[in-house]
Amino acid sequence: MLTDSHTHLNAEQFNEDQDEVIQRALDAGVTRIVNVGFNRETIPGSIALAERYDFIYSTVGWHPVDAIDMTPDDLVMIEDLCKHEKVVAIGEIGLDYYWDKSPKEVQQRVFREQIRLARKLNMPIVIHNRDAHQDILNILKEEKAAEVGGIMHCFSGSWETAKQCLDMNFHISFGGPVTFKNAKQPKEVLAQVPLDRLLIETDAPYLTPHPFRGKRNESAYVRLVAETAAEIRGITLEELAEITTNNAIRLLGLK
Ligand SMILES: [Zn+2]
Ligand SMILES: [Zn+2]
Secondary structure: EEEEEOOOOOOOHOOOOOOHHHHHHHHHEEEEEEEEEEOOOOHHHHHHHHHHHOEEEEEEOOOHHHHHOHHHHHHHHHHHHHHOOOOEEEEEEEEEEEOOOOOHHHHHHHHHHHHHHHHHOOEEHHHHHHHHEEHHHHHHHHHHHHOOOOOOOOOOOOOOHHHHHHHHOEEEEHHHHOOOOOOOHHHHHHOOOOHHHHEEOOOOOOOOOOOOOOOOOOOHHHHHHHHHHHHHOOOOOHHHHHHHHHHHHHHHHHO
């Protein structure tokens, strides 16, 4: 009973074979998928997927890379979609200082607006963080994100950063990079995260785990992340799958 807590199955990379990709996930033991809609182009497709498949849920939010494009109407759309029964979180939201399409100040404003919306609606949030650890922590603190909590997706920070996120009521999710041989820090953090706060994901079609690194990622490969995580924690794959699935069910209200 694996759960892929963060994936993008309506990305154009899956246009040709989306149904087969979903079937392969089922065959690999994936019982729940959280698909992420993160801008004007991807939100409708993510909702449609969640409506088509019982075991697929959706988040809605505005990605920091696209922050410059978000209008007040888009925020209203996100608020309206949060009432949809298959929408389980606001995200992915956050800061991305690697890409420079959206200026930092715009990213920070859009991030804050969505945390405030999440608190108003009492929805958990999914955080995207690239090269912005300190600003993410500061904004989460200032905006009282601990009231709603959520997921630090594809976590890549230090144990110090992870501890502060845990203190603010967040779960820590690991993806493909933790399977890489040289991923010393993610493995160290994964070894220490309380088991009741641990999640796994693919972020497909990106961040493909070993041994498929460089190829297109897909939800079935969450099993490879689970195997690595189980090995690091010294528990069985079945135990790891059950623990992380129960965490996702509890946090996001999945069936
Ligand atoms: Zn992300
Ligand atoms: Zn993502």
